[in-house]
Amino acid sequence: MTEVKYYTQEGLAKLKAELNHLINVERPSISQQIAEARDKGDLSENAEYDAAKNAQGMLELKISKLQGTIRNARIIDESKLDTSKVLILSTVKIKNLTNSAEMTYTLVPENEADIKKGRISVSSPIAQGLLGKKVGDKVEVTVPSGKIPFEVVSISRLI
16 A cells, blocks of 8 residues: 655655656666667676666666655645644744753655754654644653753744
8 A cells, every 4th residue: 555645845846856867867878788788799697787687677666666656745735734833844943941952943744854954854753742832832852862841932834
């Protein structure tokens, strides 16, 4: 059974671009490698041919999986999200009540997470602790290093 995954418009566009690259650039390249290896003669002892055929099989598997992912992808309609509480695509400013450090995170689908850009997976421990909270709410989040108390300072939307 296939699993529905949620994406932002940008995330789905990246997947489609990757699929397009695999089909229109990588696939012809591997076909060319197979043709060149085939031209070298005896296929039973041709390591280049075997390697190219294996690469082709791996590429086709990747293309197939990506097509399935795109087929089952759903775009998150941000206009229907409540802006008064923390939900997916919320940009949340939180304050660590232990050391008064403030951090800002955007909660995104797990496949679009990028901690360097402040985008954390909605399934991460911090995001799970914040979901449904409102400005001013205090929450204790369990992370690998223990429990950390946070306060929700502000909530805004990704776009």
